[in-house]
Amino acid sequence: MTDGALTAGAVTAMRAGMLRCEGCGLLSYPEPGEHEGRCPRCGGAVELRKRDSLQRTWALLIAAAACYVPANVLPVLTTTTAAGSESDTILEGVVLLWSPTGWPLSLIVLFASVMIPCAKIAGLGYLLVTVGRGSIQNNDQRTRLYRIVELVGRWSMVDVFVDTFTAALVQLQPLMAVSPAPGLFFFAAVVVLTMLAAESFDPRLIWDPASAVEAAHG
């Protein structure tokens, strides 16, 4: 923990009694007796830590995990041809894409639609449990984990785009038509909910226990 500019013993804005604006980064003092207010520069709401961060993130994460099941079990795309209609789930779509030339695409979809949401839910769950228990270990790794979760989040949207574009472009009635199926809405909900969960999590909470220990020991 000595290779960065910030160590657990660094002065934090909270210990200095200052609020940091999430919008423009300005540090400001709150009005006497207050713990939140408005940023004097950009007018955004500033608070010491995101309000009810753990509770909100837990709620959004559980909602995302609940949507993850129908997202994978229900079909995401219905193809209607003269021969009849056929529905595919996400995993069936991955299998369909798998061919000697198309396997990289299949892997992209597998990563973006199955592994990333799963990893995000697991990663955020781990962060919430360790922060809830006040862990002071692996702080830098946990911060990095949070950054990764935040960064990769939108890439799971790929499958939603693939299916909506396929549905929009393949409208050759009565020969062939593709339309989105219920699973797609659940899948989009998973992506949006995990992104909101990552957004409502306050990474500063990872460092607070370490900072408190440091303060107590001088």
Next chain:
Amino acid sequence: MLEVMMLGVLVALIKIADYAKVIPGLALFVLGALIFVLAAMQASFDPREVWARIEWDERRARRAEPSALPVHST
């Protein structure tokens, strides 16, 4: 989100190529270029520089009316 959409469009087009002949038009290549230009623009833009200018203006405003704004330091 544009780069995610681009990847989604490409995957969708390749999927459709199984059923029909797909000829990428000029706009697809331009969209690809746009993604790189936007990424370069975002990387070279420093919001702190812009905020610093606003702050300069705001400091003047504070001098004119000291009690209007809360005390802050940078």
